[in-house]
Amino acid sequence: xxxxxxxxxxxxxxxxxxxxxxxxxxxxxxxxxxxxxxxxxxxxxxxxxxxxxxxxxxxxxxxxxxxxxxxxxxxxxxxxxxxxxxxxxxxxxxxxxxxxxxxxxxxxxxxxxxxxxxxxxxxxxxxxxxxxxxxxxxxxxxxxxxxxxxxxxxxxxxxxxxxxxxxxxxxxxxxxxxxxxxxxxxxxxxxxxxxxxxxxxxxxxxxxxxxxxxxxxxxxxxxxxxxxxxxxxxxxxxxxxxxxxxxxxxxx
Amino acid sequence: xxxxxxxxxxxxxxxxxxxxxxxxxxxxxxxxxxxxxxxxxxxxxxxxxxxxxxxxxxxxxxxxxxxxxxxxxxxxxxxxxxxxxxxxxxxxxxxxxxxxxxxxxxxxxxxxxxxxxxxxxxxxxxxxxxxxxxxxxxxxxxxxxxxxxxxxxxxxxxxxxxxxxxxxxxxxxxxxxxxxxxxxxxxxxxxxxxxxxxxxxxxxxxxxxxxxxxxxxxxxxxxxxxxxxxxxxxxxxxxxxxxxxxxxxxxx
Numbered sequence: 001x002x003x004x005x006x007x008x009x010x011x012x013x014x015x016x017x018x019x020x021x022x023x024x025x026x027x028x029x030x031x032x033x034x035x036x037x038x039x040x041x042x043x044x045x046x047x048x049x050x051x052x053x054x055x056x057x058x059x060x061x062x063x064x065x066x067x068x069x070x071x072x073x074x075x076x077x078x079x080x081x082x083x084x085x086x087x088x089x090x091x092x093x094x095x096x097x098x099x100x101x102x103x104x105x106x107x108x109x110x111x112x113x114x115x116x117x118x119x120x121x122x123x124x125x126x127x128x129x130x131x132x133x134x135x136x137x138x139x140x141x142x143x144x145x146x147x148x149x150x151x152x153x154x155x156x157x158x159x160x161x162x163x164x165x166x167x168x169x170x171x172x173x174x175x176x177x178x179x180x181x182x183x184x185x186x187x188x189x190x191x192x193x194x195x196x197x198x199x200x201x202x203x204x205x206x207x208x209x210x211x212x213x214x215x216x217x218x219x220x221x222x223x224x225x226x227x228x229x230x231x232x233x234x235x236x237x238x239x240x241x242x243x244x245x246x247x248x249x250x251x252x
Numbered sequence: 253x254x255x256x257x258x259x260x261x262x263x264x265x266x267x268x269x270x271x272x273x274x275x276x277x278x279x280x281x282x283x284x285x286x287x288x289x290x291x292x293x294x295x296x297x298x299x300x301x302x303x304x305x306x307x308x309x310x311x312x313x314x315x316x317x318x319x320x321x322x323x324x325x326x327x328x329x330x331x332x333x334x335x336x337x338x339x340x341x342x343x344x345x346x347x348x349x350x351x352x353x354x355x356x357x358x359x360x361x362x363x364x365x366x367x368x369x370x371x372x373x374x375x376x377x378x379x380x381x382x383x384x385x386x387x388x389x390x391x392x393x394x395x396x397x398x399x400x401x402x403x404x405x406x407x408x409x410x411x412x413x414x415x416x417x418x419x420x421x422x423x424x425x426x427x428x429x430x431x432x433x434x435x436x437x438x439x440x441x442x443x444x445x446x447x448x449x450x451x452x453x454x455x456x457x458x459x460x461x462x463x464x465x466x467x468x469x470x471x472x473x474x475x476x477x478x479x480x481x482x483x484x485x486x487x488x489x490x491x492x493x494x495x496x497x498x499x500x501x502x503x504x
Contacts, residue, residue: 067382072384103358107355107375110372122394131324
């Protein structure tokens with residue numbers, strides 16, 4: 001019996017966020033593709049962040065604050081940036097023999113004041129059933145409250161997990177896990193200890209809330225009974241094989 | 253009061269179907285873009301066919317007959333071909349100052365045995381409301397009956413018109429209208445005269461039924477009370493301005 005998993009690839013992992021320009025980490029993508037191609041025990045849905053291919057554009061056009069009659073061109077510009085990254089992810093997977101196809105949230109989702117209110121996941125589910133790996137991404141989404149908004153890959157995971165029966169969720173990031181103020185990985189977060197945690201933030205451009213936003217999404221997921229794990233990208237094979245990945249587990 | 257219209261650009265109009273390879277008619281796209289950019293009386297949704305960028309791939313992988321465990325790569329290959337055409341259409345519109353963005357049916361629709369059964373049109377409607385022109389296209393769509401199928405631009409129009417309040421629908425093609433056997437344009441088709449018509453077929457690769465398939469879609473639309481017009485691409489300005497375009501009207 002194959003496990004159905006969602007694997008999130010952080011924007012900081014698959015792009016270089018230091019320069020402020022879209023720069024894809026192709027070598028990382030190739031490694032992840034090889035890992036996925038060799039796994040027969042899992043059926044993955046891939047969700048990736050935007051990193052340097054989308055966040056700077058979203059910020060420049062302040063789409064996180066919605067539309068204001070001056071920034072509608074930002075919809076296309078931001079969407080194109082993150083779609084070009086999505087193309088690279090899909091191409092890397094396909095080059096390793098993974099039958100992947102990109103799915104763009106702008107086409108299928110709507111939001112209200114930044115939170116998804118509609119997302120028909122049936123194309124994603126039918127792709128999986130037919131042996132095709134859908135690759136989704138954080139994206140601009142039209143918004144009935146504020147015109148448009150940015151929906152993070154983390155929010156998408158949360159939404160997808162609420163619709164599909166998923167066995168495991170993993171978030172591969174550029175850090176070993178969620179760090180406390182002293183730089184130690186917090187191995188386990190639950191609703192009970194989340195409030196008191198001192199979490200170290202992210203330094204780069206991120207319009208979707210960085211690590212604190214991520215934890216909030218994962219806690220929402222945990223409230224629905226879905227556990228997730230956050231770990232360093234170098235431990236992705238441990239996650240895929242179900243071994244300890246040295247990261248942070250977020251559970252109900 | 254602006255009119256809400258759907259303008260379908262036939263695959264034979266915006267691509268060269270003679271060679272069997274994807275070849276975009278950029279000069280035609282530029283002319284259409286200029287027409288649309290100068291119109292303030294209409295709010296268009298653009299839908300285009302695949303022409304030589306998608307039909308040959310769909311045929312090679314026989315996606316019109318569904319998935320059979322040998323052809324799932326055809327989903328990506330066909331989708332990529334028609335998305336590359338969609339990029340060209342969007343870029344041509346944007347180059348003329350039309351705020352356009354591509355929307356891909358694979359991401360948002362599902363079908364059953366070749367007919368659409370789900371399509372959340374709210375992203376399309378919200379784009380229009382915010383002054384952005386959505387550009388959709390005939391596409392591969394996942395199918396709960398046969399795995400995958402090809403949904404024509406004509407079927408999409410029909411589906412969209414059933415969901416949105418549309419004032420007028422126009423199909424710009426490479427012919428002056430629907431021809432009878434003697435080569436004369438049939439000016440008016442209704443359910444009453446449709447059965448007895450001798451309609452001249454299309455010569456090139458078309459996995460979605462050519463002119464006969466088009467008429468069937470437009471008759472379905474007419475049954476729902478929505479009239480449509482089919483005319484030569486050179487008459488698109490007549491259509492946009494609401495003048496006689498010399499083509500075929502399909503009405504209830």
